[in-house]
Amino acid sequence: MDRELTMDLLVTYDVETITPQGQRRLHKVAKICEAYGHRVQKSVFEVVCRETDKLRLVAALNAAIDPLQDSIRIYRLPANALDDVEHLGRPRDVDPRGPLVI
Incomplete structure (x- = not known):
């Protein structure tokens, strides 16, 4: 995946x-x-994807929720933002910069 064509997202629900x-x-x-990123908290995921993947992700999430009761927030992070994350505690099991298979 070409690094310049990807974006970093933080998805919370x-x-x-x-x-x-x-x-x-x-x-x-x-x-x-889970199909698009990796879990960093119970309802928080880090996602590295292309714009087309983001559109698919948003469509799938929109179809899955009840918009009157559920809430999803998708934050687009600045370039290389995940490199600047300070993490304490148990190490990550997955590298967010690794290959993305959908």
Whole structure:
């Protein structure tokens, strides 16, 4: 993947889980995010992708949620922002700059 054509995203979500339908939506949102990036917190993912991948990600997440109850935020980070992250505690299992397979 050409580095200049990629972007760094931070995806966060809050899905209602009181109902069984909400629990299913939460599971679906997590699976979608796992397909595009790697989990850094329970509902936070780092994603390195191209613009077309971002469009697919947004469409899939939009289709998975109930917009009246759930919330997703996608932050586009400045170039090389993940290189400037200070991390304390358990090391990452995945390199966000590694190959992206969708």
